[in-house]
Amino acid sequence: MKLLKDILFKVAIQSVVGSTEVSVEAIHFNSQKIVENDVFVAIKGSTTNGHTYIKSAIEKGAIVVVCEVLPEQIETAVTYIEVASSSRALAIMASNFYGNPSQNLKLVGVTGTNGKTTIATLLYQLFKKAGYKVGLLSTVVVKVDNKDFKATHTTPDSLSINRYLKEMNNEGVAFCFMEVSSHGIHQNRTEGLQFEGGVFTNLSHDHLDYHDTFAAYRDVKKRFFDQLPKQAFALVNTDDKNGAVMLQNTAAKKYTYALKSYADYTAQILENSFNGLLLKIDGSEVWTRLVGDFNAYNVLAIFATAELLGLEKVEVLRLISELKSVSGRFQYFISDNKITAIVDYAHTPDALKNVLETINSIRTKNEELITVVGCGGDRDATKRPKMGHIASALSTKVVFTSDNPRSEVPEAIIKDIENGVEPQNFKKTLSITDREQAIKTACQLANSGDIILIAGKGHETYQDINGMRFDFDDYKTVEKILKQLQK
């Protein structure tokens, strides 16, 4: 049990009706989870207004209600806390409830359109190898040192974040790396956390279904840096023009990294092949198994972050050479008959362009590049023709297919993608709605030496069709088909 007035510490309260000297059991923002002696936080969501559940939360046993508008009917046995932002109040209360766990470890947030999972996961790997207990909050998995938990979001809700951080405190975790999504910042999921540092990767067209405009999307990302305290570090990629924007109003210590322009941390690509990258960082050569130019940025960000967190340069360089690729991020194998199959999470125009350009910069002219790609349903439709255009312009053959059509008609999504194909590239493309059949066709089209890229789903192990999740794994599927075709 916790005293309400303690968990309200630093919450910007507008009015209180009732006593704050009451003991509460737990905090919930979903009325369905409420039991006796709980706090219910009513949040205005995107589909429902949590304030409509106040009555039902009280019936289930809530003794405290945190809300932005006081209900007309006040129950005398209940304490009401009126705040300007319930989601912000929730985050601060969650932090207080779990004993401000972010203050007991070094927390680094990674934000940007692409590279968050790669950088956060590889930092987790690197600090583990350096002998520390480490935490990870990522799109793929949540890790409390060696314990794994299923990830539900890129950045979980504030109660879950603080619960995981508390577990990390209990395990003696020294560093935690977390992905900070634009949805997470916008919904105040990271409010009140004490960050040791923030990393900005890049910004490109994404999530405009949610943020409406690119400027709004950029400004949400910037808010994360605006809120960093002065003892923290803000590390940004200044080859992306938005990097400088992120630093405009931050109180944190500013650091930059770049491959193409002057920066505090720079690197040179000496070699780039399917065996990995040879980089020169700060005068020293380092070999990494990670493939592609974009991973040179990721490795440089990892190097800088590890140094800023106090690791020795020589040790960091040694550990970088031991890092393994991240699940579904340029994850590849070469079949017995020498076909290279790559599974990559590129599901934005920019990420798709990057991954295709990377493969094209490595492959020889007589090796074909066959791409299998689709776009999600119920999400930003403006990226569909862009992805169709990019895939067909940068591959030798393309199979358009489904990628989580959700409630939309898969063929209609594919039609939107096809609309972006330039007439001269039509002959390179075909469309097959069923993703397994599409992958099979790509495998049948491939000859020894060719490369198949399966883009968009990466680590995901399902296909979301009409509210139902069906098991589906790009990597296992292509592995199975290529084996069968060899027989």
Ligand SMILES: CC(=O)N[C@H]1[C@@H](OP(=O)(O)OP(=O)(O)OC[C@H]2O[C@@H](n3ccc(=O)[nH]c3=O)[C@H](O)[C@@H]2O)O[C@H](CO)[C@@H](O)[C@@H]1O[C@H](C)C(=O)N[C@@H](C)C(=O)N[C@H](CCC(=O)O)C(=O)O
């Ligand atoms: C669009 C969006 O981000 N939605 C998130 C939001 O839900 P919402 O605003 O839609 O909630 P709602 O359904 O309208 O309900 C409003 C309130 O009423 C409450 N309620 C509702 C029903 C009830 O019976 N009782 C009750 O109290 C709900 O608990 C909620 O507090 O708040 C929820 C709680 O934190 C999130 O789980 C939910 O994430 C949904 C599932 C989601 O898919 N989010 C994605 C888009 C997302 O956040 N993605 C980013 C990464 C994006 C990327 O980089 O690719 C992420 O960080 O994961």
Ligand SMILES: Nc1ncnc2c1ncn2[C@@H]1O[C@H](COP(=O)(O)OP(=O)(O)OP(=O)(O)O)[C@@H](O)[C@H]1O
């Ligand atoms: N630094 C980078 N710059 C551009 N593209 C990148 C970078 N790092 C990775 N990518 C590409 O973007 C894809 C997604 O990478 P990653 O999962 O690390 O990004 P993310 O920011 O976590 O994305 P999401 O939030 O969608 O999970 C990769 O599969 C790769 O194709």
